[in-house]
Amino acid sequence: MKTGLVVDDAAIMRMRLREILEPKYKVVGEAGDGDEALRLFKKLEPDFITLDISMPGTNGMQALEQLRADHPGARVVIVSAVGQKRLVIEALQMGAADFVIKPFEADRVLEAIERLFCVEGAAK
């Protein structure tokens, strides 16, 4: 089973994302800010990470930049309310695979995660 790290400063959103993901994936950790996300990603080596943008301390965009620098193969899906066009483009250019805008449907999140591994499978 593929493993994931859920990053959001709101406990209730981490809980919701875990509930959406867990039938199909194993959520191995949760982080409430960018620094914790970077530390847990290095420690847990998950197959994917969902990343909020607006968070205290190191925000999601800063964490994404650092994550892709440290782990170029990291599979990242942004899950954020701040879906402004320029930010979406910037996140995708920085290596995020998808950008899910809150409020979201559960299927939209699952589709984004499934696509991470479908693309990989098709390339093999």
Next chain:
Amino acid sequence: MKAEYANVFIRSAVHVFQKELGIRLTRESVNRKNSPIPSLPVSIVLGITGSVRGQVVYSMDRSFGEDIAHVMVPNKLPSELKKLVNSAVGEIANMVTGQASIELAGQDRVIHLTPPAVFTGTDLAVDFLEVPTICLRLLSEMGVLEINIGLEELGGNG
């Protein structure tokens, strides 16, 4: 303060409450005041910087916040749910502001939001801006949502 900000936030709040919570909001009133100081017991403050800057302050009764948390995570025990009220109302305020920011930013601007800060009680130790503010009151069957929009637009692409 642009009057059309009111319509942007009304559209955003109606969309988020309907999609995330299944709650229908309707407009009760729109007023102007000199600061985004809230009037109801639970307040959520978001700072905004970039090409638009200022504060947006949401407020509601505690019971409305508890109802929102219950809808977001229906399977929790009441004791667990109480701990999640601040997280729930903060996240809903973040979604409404984020949705509004998409429209305000348009094609080529960026608007940054601070994470929501949630306060309870009426004696708030918060420095509210002295800025022309639009105060929206939106009604639902669960209670009133007040949105105080204290924003100024800057020139350029921010």
